[in-house]
Amino acid sequence: MRYGKSNGWLDGQPAAVTRSVGKGSITYIGAGLEGATMKAAAAWMMKEAGLKPIMSDLPEDVDLAIRSGNGKQVFIFTNYGVSPRTIVLPSPMEDVLMGGTVLSITLPQYGVAVLR
Secondary structure (H helix, E strand, C coil): EEEECCCCCHHCCCCCCEEEEEEEEEEEEECCCCCCHHHHHHHHHHHHHCCCCCCCCCCEEEEEEEEEEEEEEEEEECCCCCEEEEEEEEEEEEEEECCCCEEEEEEEECEEEEEE
């Protein structure tokens, strides 16, 4: 991908570059992409890497970070939206912060849940 006209000194310069590295590749995108283009780029990169989303139905404003070690995983959900968000989990999970087993969680604005 290259920058189009009207970008001044960037006209015609690479906007995205992919290089082979070892058994894989790395792609650098040197541009701020709008929503639909960012989603398309992320979908392409995941397909190229052979990855599938763990939870594909998360609201756009909910972030999921996964931490792994010693054969265990912890899922950290954060709601960056202005409205509460409810997430239905793919299977029962232990709520590390509140205790108990949950099938879904509701996060207020800036709410966080830690599950395993």
